[in-house]
Structure formats: C-alpha cells, structure tokens
Amino acid sequence: MEYRCTSTGQSVALSPHTWKSPQGAVLDLAFRPKPFSLADCQALPPNLWRYRAALPIPPEAIPVSLGEGFTPLQTLTVEGVPVQIKLDYLFPSGSYKDRGATLLMTMARYWGIDEVVQDSSGNAGCAIAQYAALANIGCRILVPEDTAAAKLVQMEAYKAQVTKVKGNREATAQAAYQMAQHTFYASHVWNPFFLHGTKTFAYEIFEQRNGQMGEAWVLPAGNGTLLLGAYIGLLEMQAMGWITRLPKLIGVQAELCQPLAEAWTQGKAQQDAGYHSHQATWAEGIAIAQPQRGFQMLEAIRQTGGAMIAVAEADIADALLELTQQGYYVEPTSAAVFAGLKQYLRQQPATNQNQVVSVLTGSGLKTTEKIDKILQQQKSPA
Numbered sequence: 001m002e003y004r005c006t007s008t009g010q011s012v013a014l015s016p017h018t019w020k021s022p023q024g025a026v027l028d029l030a031f032r033p034k035p036f037s038l039a040d041c042q043a044l045p046p047n048l049w050r051y052r053a054a055l056p057i058p059p060e061a062i063p064v065s066l067g068e069g070f071t072p073l074q075t076l077t078v079e080g081v082p083v084q085i086k087l088d089y090l091f092p093s094g095s096y097k098d099r100g101a102t103l104l105m106t107m108a109r110y111w112g113i114d115e116v117v118q119d120s121s122g123n124a125g126c127a128i129a130q131y132a133a134l135a136n137i138g139c140r141i142l143v144p145e146d147t148a149a150a151k152l153v154q155m156e157a158y159k160a161q162v163t164k165v166k167g168n169r170e171a172t173a174q175a176a177y178q179m180a181q182h183t184f185y186a187s188h189v190w191n192p193f194f195l196h197g198t199k200t201f202a203y204e205i206f207e208q209r210n211g212q213m214g215e216a217w218v219l220p221a222g223n224g225t226l227l228l229g230a231y232i233g234l235l236e237m238q239a240m241g242w243i244t245r246l247p248k249l250i251g252v253q254a255e256l257c258q259p260l261a262e263a264w265t266q267g268k269a270q271q272d273a274g275y276h277s278h279q280a281t282w283a284e285g286i287a288i289a290q291p292q293r294g295f296q297m298l299e300a301i302r303q304t305g306g307a308m309i310a311v312a313e314a315d316i317a318d319a320l321l322e323l324t325q326q327g328y329y330v331e332p333t334s335a336a337v338f339a340g341l342k343q344y345l346r347q348q349p350a351t352n353q354n355q356v357v358s359v360l361t362g363s364g365l366k367t368t369e370k371i372d373k374i375l376q377q378q379k380s381p382a
Ligand SMILES: Cc1ncc(COP(=O)(O)O)c(C=O)c1O
Pocket: 095, 121, 122, 123, 124, 220, 221, 222, 223, 224, 225, 226, 227, 284, 285, 286, 331, 333, 334, 361, 362, 363
C-alpha cells in the first residue's frame, strides 16, 4: 500500500508523518480491497467494522472502536415522495465523522503514535478527540474562534487540548500545518485513511437497500469527507461487480459559502482560488471556502452525472423546523442538506419512490445556540 499524489499521480511512500505530497498536494491511498462477498460481512456484528475486508488496515491492527456504524436508514416522505435518510447523527460523538476517525485513530495506534494534532470546525475534532481518549493518545485540536460551545466542551471532556485560533477556518488550518511538522496530523481533510472510513456509508447502504443504490444521493459538500468517501466505496463495489451503475452524487452547499456550486455552474474543474465567504451561514459544517479536495468532489459529481446545489439561509431554517416536527433534532448543517434534498426533489418531480438517499450528519445537541436563534426568529420574524 502507498500514497498517490493527486497532482502528479506519482507514488509516495506510506509513512505516518507524510500528509502531503512533495508538490504540496493532497494524497490518495493507492488501495483496492481484494474481492469479498457481503455474506462474509453479514456474520459479523452490525457495525462498520463488519466491512473490514474493504478497509486498508493491517490484519494485526486492533480497531479503536466503540461499535459505531450501521446507522438506521429511515424512509421519510419529502416533497410528496418517499426517500431514504441515513441517520448518521446517531454516532457515539454525535456525527458521522466517527466513521473516519475510528479508522484513522486505529492506524495512529498501530503506528505507535502518542500525540495527534487536528484542525476542525467542530465535529471532526470531537470525533478525533473521542477516539484519542479511547486509544490513550494525546490530542490537540485547533478550532476557529466561533466554534460552537458544545463542541468545545465535548473535546475538552475527552481531555483534548483545545486552542482557539483567531480568524477564519483557513487561519486555523495554517496553524495546524505548522504543528504537523512535528506531530502526527490526524486531519480529516488531508489524511486519506479518513475517507476509507467514511466509505463504509456506501457499504451500509448497499446492505440496507439489498444492493439497490437508487438514482441519487444528496450529500453535504464541505471538505467532502462524506461525499468522497461514498464515491470511493461506490467505485470499489463497482470494481468488485457488486453494482453496475453509480447513483448521481448531489452536493449541497449554503448560498453564503458556495465555492463548489459556483464552480459547477461555471463549468470549472476547481473552485476559484480567490473565493472567500463574507457572511456566516447557519451551516457551519459546510462553510469551507477553499476545500483542499474541491477538485475531487467536482470530479466525483461529474463522473456520476450529479450536480451541485446551493441553499438559502431561510430554507435551512425552515428545513430544520420541518425536521424537528418529524422528530429529528439535528444541526443546521444537516438541515442545509435536507433543504438541498427538497430543492433537488422539486427540480425532479418525476422521481420514483425510494430512489433518492440522503443523510442527517450531526446532532442538534451540539448547536443549541444556533437552534435557539432559529426558534426566536420564527417567533418574531424580522
Ligand atoms: C454536521 C456536519 N455535516 C456535514 C459536514 C460536511 O463535511 P464534509 O463535506 O467534509 O463531509 C460537517 C463537517 O464538519 C459536519 O460537521
């Protein structure tokens, strides 16, 4: 197994401290699972480690695991059509980031790492801090100043050392790059092992839908940890002959931070290098002005015949309230994806039953202040 530079295609030796290519580009993992059958997995407990045959983890590595995964897939009627929603906010740390973090921290422990650093707008930091605690590995998380209080408390409860960095998300990343020169960089953005954890999303859907992947998957598009993981999983299943056709991947961003939706509309392969967002959106988790893997997300969307969608703030707030009325208490970022799902269904009025899959990614318990503001706005609209 080795890394592959996404800019030159050259191989780069696999080593714990290598997190970018000599050209400074993001790395992929040159890995394809040996063909296996779903029946082999079904004898194992119902969590994401049942797909271990698909995971790039040495056989002797012991998983740093809380029995996570295999989240429910619920049928919900949206815009008059039954669709299926994966409840990925029901992970131990309260978000789907546990998929990537369980894998990455398993590798960290296997490599004998005693301290990790990571930068995050919140949920990835919580997930890494959680598994660092479980693996007894020291953990430093850098966050932007405006990170939700509940997420900071959660990281600190796991005994992570949390540092707030002045400025935007990019300033936080820059501070992490400095520390990553001498500390293991447990980055959900740069480290491709993370994506091989999030790919279990696709394997679970395959199993839960008896191999029917549907026409389209509507997913968040921040740094692409879920979208790209799902794409890797789909390509692997296609290579093993499990599926013949991939669902269209539909990426959702907020209008207030939509570098990829803009690039998509303009037919560009990459976001504008000068793109930056001026205003904060409700959807903090997908507010990434310069996603490092933006070009890969656009390519995955193009290859599957998908599209990018941008949603308005008012629609995010409405979507959140609609979800709570159905019993789903999730973050505004998840509500943004639901708003994108509604927009997609309105654009595709002929969609058949259960042909569209989407996801709720983060628990509302982590963003109490924002949800409270949305409720207040509803009571007294401006
Ligand atoms: C709740 C939630 N949903 C979605 C995302 C989107 O991330 P990505 O595009 O990297 O999958 C995030 C990222 O932090 C998040 O916290």
